[in-house]
Amino acid sequence: MKLYESKTAPNARRVRMFLAEKGVLDQIECVELDLQGGDNISVEFRQKNPLAKIPVLEFDDGTYLSESIAICRYFEALYPQSPLMGTTPIEQANIEMWQRRCEIYFMNIVGMGFQHTTGFFADRMKPIKEWGEVCVSGAAKFFKLLDAQLAHNQYIAGDSFSVADITALVSIDFARVIKLRMPEEMSHLKRWYEQMQQRPSVGV
Amino acid sequence: MKLYESKTAPNARRVRMFLAEKGVLDQIECVELDLQGGDNISVEFRQKNPLAKIPVLEFDDGTYLSESIAICRYFEALYPQSPLMGTTPIEQANIEMWQRRCEIYFMNIVGMGFQHTTGFFADRMKPIKEWGEVCVSGAAKFFKLLDAQLAHNQYIAGDSFSVADITALVSIDFARVIKLRMPEEMSHLKRWYEQMQQRPSVGV
Numbered sequence: 001m002k003l004y005e006s007k008t009a010p011n012a013r014r015v016r017m018f019l020a021e022k023g024v025l026d027q028i029e030c031v032e033l034d035l036q037g038g039d040n041i042s043v044e045f046r047q048k049n050p051l052a053k054i055p056v057l058e059f060d061d062g063t064y065l066s067e068s069i070a071i072c073r074y075f076e077a078l079y080p081q082s083p084l085m086g087t088t089p090i091e092q093a094n095i096e097m098w099q100r101r102c103e104i105y106f107m108n109i110v111g112m113g114f115q116h117t118t119g120f121f122a123d124r125m126k127p128i129k130e131w132g133e134v135c136v137s138g139a140a141k142f143f144k145l146l147d148a149q150l151a152h153n154q155y156i157a158g159d160s161f162s163v164a165d166i167t168a169l170v171s172i173d174f175a176r177v178i179k180l181r182m183p184e185e186m187s188h189l190k191r192w193y194e195q196m197q198q199r200p201s202v203g204v
Numbered sequence: 205m206k207l208y209e210s211k212t213a214p215n216a217r218r219v220r221m222f223l224a225e226k227g228v229l230d231q232i233e234c235v236e237l238d239l240q241g242g243d244n245i246s247v248e249f250r251q252k253n254p255l256a257k258i259p260v261l262e263f264d265d266g267t268y269l270s271e272s273i274a275i276c277r278y279f280e281a282l283y284p285q286s287p288l289m290g291t292t293p294i295e296q297a298n299i300e301m302w303q304r305r306c307e308i309y310f311m312n313i314v315g316m317g318f319q320h321t322t323g324f325f326a327d328r329m330k331p332i333k334e335w336g337e338v339c340v341s342g343a344a345k346f347f348k349l350l351d352a353q354l355a356h357n358q359y360i361a362g363d364s365f366s367v368a369d370i371t372a373l374v375s376i377d378f379a380r381v382i383k384l385r386m387p388e389e390m391s392h393l394k395r396w397y398e399q400m401q402q403r404p405s406v407g408v
Contacts, residue, residue, distance in 0.1 A: 050349055051309060067308075070301035077293035089281035097274035104271075105255060131335040145254055 010174040020201035098157040098164035107171035150188035206262040214378040224405035302361040302368035311375035354392035
């Protein structure tokens with residue numbers, strides 16, 4: 001299997017972290033793409049994913065799987081030991097809820113804030129500064145929800161480390177590109193963030 | 205269990221369709237909210253979901269679950285017969301990929317196009333018309349990907365009806381609010397859409 005990805009892209013980092021937590025990252029051949037150079041919008045890459053997004057997993061039979069969480073789910077099903085997406089119905093649902101909250105109301109908003117305020121991909125999209133600024137201030141509000149949740153839970157979705165922690169951590173680190181940092185006074189969020197730094201997967 | 209929802213909201217319809225397909229919709233008490241009237245942004249409702257979004261599932265012990273696909277996943281795990289999220293690792297991953305494609309690159313874009321071009325929620329957000337127009341034209345491009353996929357597959361994610369079909373159908377119907385309709389010449393998409401109308405769950 002091959003993973004088409006980029007060391008600087010937050011979605012690719014989510015998948016690398018997930019694979020490292022599963023202990024299988026070193027079994028996958030990683031192929032680095034230059035996103036700003038346009039590797040992902042080439043005709044060739046669109047054969048792998050018509051939506052031109054990374055990461056993309058290539059199977060040995062020449063088929064492809066894209067969407068970060070779909071790739072994670074594939075490996076979760078293949079390697080159900082040390083689960084990162086829950087085992088009971090309520091655990092699975094709760095992890096899905098928190099993973100989606102972190103992704104939809106934070107990670108994706110940070111991404112749009114970045115693209116629309118910096119013009120990083122201005123060769124392929126039209127940045128709308130006013131929208132970018134709405135996103136940047138919207139993303140900042142999410143820290144409070146995380147801090148409140150972590151006041152009563154060791155991890156984002158409860159008692160166990162999960163894919164929700166991966167999305168939260170990757171998004172918080174990515175938010176630096178729009179100069180957004182965790183407020184110092186949010187002690188629960190800070191405690192969790194420091195705890196996350198102990199996991200070998202943060203560095204992959 | 206209670207489901208806080210709205211008959212006119214696409215996310216609520218996704219969950220109702222999913223529950224109807226599982227044959228359990230009539231076991232759930234549905235509570236209708238007036239979204240434009242602001243029921244979901246009240247202090248009381250934010251106790252159920254701090255992000256003020258519907259649908260929300262209330263358990264009998266007074267705890268809550270939000271995010272449509274998290275609610276679906278809960279019922280998928282409770283009632284694994286007639287699966288809507290796949291059974292093998294590759295099926296699960298492929299359905300997750302297509303569900304997310306339909307949601308991220310179509311449903312969510314239609315939603316932003318609607319909010320930013322019509323000002324429907326102008327009491328609680330600042331519509332940015334230019335961004336709304338980018339979304340409307342972006343959403344229109346997605347039909348082509350669906351038509352190409354349906355040229356070789358009976359359903360959106362392959363041989364079986366799944367949650368990806370639900371998201372696609374609900375999003376296509378919702379797209380009428382921005383005057384977006386399936387292009388007539390897309391025969392595969394049209395064939396699939398007509399086939400979907402035969403399912404009793406479309407009307408719930």
